[in-house]
Amino acid sequence: MNNKLACGKTILTGNKAAAYGFALAELDVFGGYPITPSTEITEEMALLASREIISTTYRNTDSELASMALGIGVATAGGRYGTATSSQGLALMFELLHWATTAQLPLVIVNTNRSLGAPWSIHPDQTDSLLFRDLFMPQIYCTSAQETLDMVLWAYRLSEDPQVNLPVLVCLDGFMLSHTAETVVIPAQELVRKFLPEKRFRKDLILPEFGDKKIINLQCPYNWEEHSRRKRALVSAMQSAYNAIPEIAGDWFNIFGKDYDNGFLKISGDPNAKVVVISMGAIIGTIEEALAEKPVKVIGLRFFRPFPEKELRNAIGNASKIIVIDRSILPNGHGVIADELRLAGGACGYNGADIHSFVGGFGGQNFSEENFLNMLSAVLSEIGPLKKTYWMGDAP
Amino acid sequence: MKPKDIAIQPFLDSRHGLCPGCGSAIAMAHIQSIVSQALPSGKIKKIRSMVIPASCWSIGSGFDGVSFIGTNLVHTPFIAGVTVGEGISIMSKRRGVNNDEITIVWAGDGASFDIGLGLLSGAAIRNADILYVINDNQTYGNTGAQESGATPKGAKTQTSPEGKTIAQKDILEIMMAHKIPYYASIALSVTTLDDFYTKVRYAADQSGFRCLHLLSVCPPGWKCDAAKALDLAELAVQTRAFPLVEVTGGCLRLTKPKREKPIEEFLKHQKRFDGIIDSPEALLKFQKQIDNRWNYLLNLTRPA
Numbered sequence: 225m226n227n228k229l230a231c232g233k234t235i236l237t238g239n240k241a242a243a244y245g246f247a248l249a250e251l252d253v254f255g256g257y258p259i260t261p262s263t264e265i266t267e268e269m270a271l272l273a274s275r276e277i278i279s280t281t282y283r284n285t286d287s288e289l290a291s292m293a294l295g296i297g298v299a300t301a302g303g304r305y306g307t308a309t310s311s312q313g314l315a316l317m318f319e320l321l322h323w324a325t326t327a328q329l330p331l332v333i334v335n336t337n338r339s340l341g342a343p344w345s346i347h348p349d350q351t352d353s354l355l356f357r358d359l360f361m362p363q364i365y366c367t368s369a370q371e372t373l374d375m376v377l378w379a380y381r382l383s384e385d386p387q388v389n390l391p392v393l394v395c396l397d398g399f400m401l402s403h404t405a406e407t408v409v410i411p412a413q414e415l416v417r418k419f420l421p422e423k424r425f426r427k428d429l430i431l432p433e434f435g436d437k438k439i440i441n442l443q444c445p446y447n448w449e450e451h452s453r454r455k456r457a458l459v460s461a462m463q464s465a466y467n468a469i470p471e472i473a474g475d476w477f478n479i480f481g482k483d484y485d486n487g488f489l490k491i492s493g494d495p496n497a498k499v500v501v502i503s504m505g506a507i508i509g510t511i512e513e514a515l516a517e518k519p520v521k522v523i524g525l526r527f528f529r530p531f532p533e534k535e536l537r538n539a540i541g542n543a544s545k546i547i548v549i550d551r552s553i554l555p556n557g558h559g560v561i562a563d564e565l566r567l568a569g570g571a572c573g574y575n576g577a578d579i580h581s582f583v584g585g586f587g588g589q590n591f592s593e594e595n596f597l598n599m600l601s602a603v604l605s606e607i608g609p610l611k612k613t614y615w616m617g618d619a620p
Numbered sequence: 621m622k623p624k625d626i627a628i629q630p631f632l633d634s635r636h637g638l639c640p641g642c643g644s645a646i647a648m649a650h651i652q653s654i655v656s657q658a659l660p661s662g663k664i665k666k667i668r669s670m671v672i673p674a675s676c677w678s679i680g681s682g683f684d685g686v687s688f689i690g691t692n693l694v695h696t697p698f699i700a701g702v703t704v705g706e707g708i709s710i711m712s713k714r715r716g717v718n719n720d721e722i723t724i725v726w727a728g729d730g731a732s733f734d735i736g737l738g739l740l741s742g743a744a745i746r747n748a749d750i751l752y753v754i755n756d757n758q759t760y761g762n763t764g765a766q767e768s769g770a771t772p773k774g775a776k777t778q779t780s781p782e783g784k785t786i787a788q789k790d791i792l793e794i795m796m797a798h799k800i801p802y803y804a805s806i807a808l809s810v811t812t813l814d815d816f817y818t819k820v821r822y823a824a825d826q827s828g829f830r831c832l833h834l835l836s837v838c839p840p841g842w843k844c845d846a847a848k849a850l851d852l853a854e855l856a857v858q859t860r861a862f863p864l865v866e867v868t869g870g871c872l873r874l875t876k877p878k879r880e881k882p883i884e885e886f887l888k889h890q891k892r893f894d895g896i897i898d899s900p901e902a903l904l905k906f907q908k909q910i911d912n913r914w915n916y917l918l919n920l921t922r923p924a
């Protein structure tokens with residue numbers, strides 16, 4: 225059955241854009257379970273499937289655990305699967321998410337970012353998805369509704385790359401992006417099929433096709449050599465994902481004409497600036513606007529996993545100050561991106577540049593343009609980073 | 621078709637890791653043999669896969685990618701088996717081969733009564749097209765016999781050393797509440813063989829959510845003689861400790877044992893029940909529970 229999805233220019237919220245990404249990916253099965261703020265994705269998929277606008281089998285599951293279990297089953301049988309969740313839901317999936325990554329089952333989860341409790345909060349920070357940074361699972365962060373739609377399709381391309389075969393997580397900030405309507409161009413299904421062909425199978429990782437006499441035992445215990453080989457294969461799958469991303473970005477440009485550069489980063493501002501600002505997600509747009517007249521370069525991480533070390537090194541260049549804005553906090557007092565940068569580039573940061581780490585955005589703390597301007601002047605007036613982390617809104 | 625007409629095929633490789641006398645091992649070989657023959661409707665179904673949530677079968681059914689049970693195996697985390705099976709069966713339907721192949725989920729009592737109950741409920745109410753076997757040995761066998769929701773009240777386990785103090789969960793009524801197309805309890809023994817074969821064949825022939833509640837004798841968990849597995853399955857039925865029921869279309873049918881025996885005939889071969897056997901009072905109470913349960917089920921068989 226062919227999709228009867230209308231294409232062309234329209235206005236969509238981030239959540240609906242994600243749903244249209246799923247719809248265009250022509251899934252076999254979508255597993256739905258509601259959680260704020262991702263619910264609209266699930267509702268839209270239920271609507272599109274039950275009105276037979278798409279031929280996807282939609283199931284209301286009984287928990288996020290069940291929606292992940294369903295995905296493991298569908299992917300094990302060679303089907304294309306998607307689901308959407310947020311925060312507590314993603315956390316509940318953890319055991320099965322780890323299982324799906326280590327079983328190398330391709331599927332896509334859209335996570336509408338929301339603070340992970342306690343305490344209760346439906347506001348967006350990135351503590352939910354970043355908790356999963358140790359999984360063998362590429363993570364994409366979107367800055368606009370259009371990018372959200374596009375990245376869902378990228379996610380399937382990457383997930384089903386025969387050298388990758390991993391679940392992929394697509395993140396969009398709750399409310400800021402999920403509930404904000406923007407102009408979006410829904411691409412034509414024929415073009416999407418050129419970009420994302422029918423699912424390709426790695427036969428050793430899934431059930432044999434109907435009629436195949438081969439008998440397989442998936443995820444049984446192995447001797448230590450094979451078990452180690454599987455662990456190494458995961459590392460190389462992540463490396464393959466790293467290598468595949470520029471190629472995906474190139475294909476996207478060739479088919480749709482939209483330039484995502486090498487895919488990893490969204491870079492704007494003064495190319496020769498001595499100050500770079502690094503962050504991730506929907507606040508990138510606000511940062512860009514706030515600092516538009518300043519001599520800074522703004523770098524948004526589109527991919528957090530695999531962590532784009534090489535691309536960051538190039539983008540940071542000879543900058544002398546690096547400002548990192550995180551909406552997450554670790555037990556060592558670092559924001560997650562700042563921590564990754566310090567780990568990857570040494571304690572002094574890339575190329576000797578100092579890292580000025582800012583964290584905040586918890587429990588609904590809003591960042592205004594003024595916050596970013598204050599942040600910049602505080603950094604510029606300092607010789608080196610005096611504290612390891614500044615909390616947004618505190619007097620530096 | 622009589623049981624003798626169904627040759628037990630060599631489904632179970634001798635390398636399997638199940639214990640001597642394991643009731644589940646022999647039932648696995650029988651069920652696979654029955655399902656793989658022509659079914660009452662004449663259909664022949666291929667077992668697409670046996671889905672195994674954490675259990676003795678996780679480590680006993682194969683190694684290094686080799687299946688010791690003659691069919692495809694899909695291992696899953698403890699909680700997830702039933703829904704993984706549902707996902708596989710949805711893909712059979714989407715490929716148009718759902719009448720030609722069957723997905724079996726083989727889950728223990730822990731996975732069904734306890735940790736996986738929520739997901740089991742979800743898959744059952746969605747009428748997932750799977751054959752769900754509750755491999756019930758009344759204990760967490762793989763971890764060395766700890767108390768589960770299926771452990772009978774009074775039985776000793778590693779985590780109830782003085783005997784279980786709370787009730788056994790009623791999985792029959794839980795499943796009945798989901799209005800599934802078919803539910804049957806089965807026990808593999810010489811005198812229950814016809815019943816066993818008829819129910820398994822019928823279940824395999826249907827579509828939708830079919831549940832077989834299999835009593836699996838567990839010699840290490842029940843602390844009984846490994847050679848007694850078949851006898852104990854028979855005694856469980858004859859003493860009404862494990863009533864044989866069948867539920868189709870919401871109607872319950874109860875099979876009266878041919879030769880009835882007092883409960884102590886079942887209990888006395890198992891050290892897990894020695895606290896009951898040693899106390900006439902406890903034994904009387906246990907017998908009373910069995911009788912009450914039987915009468916309760918008998919009532920359910922009568923039209924309202």
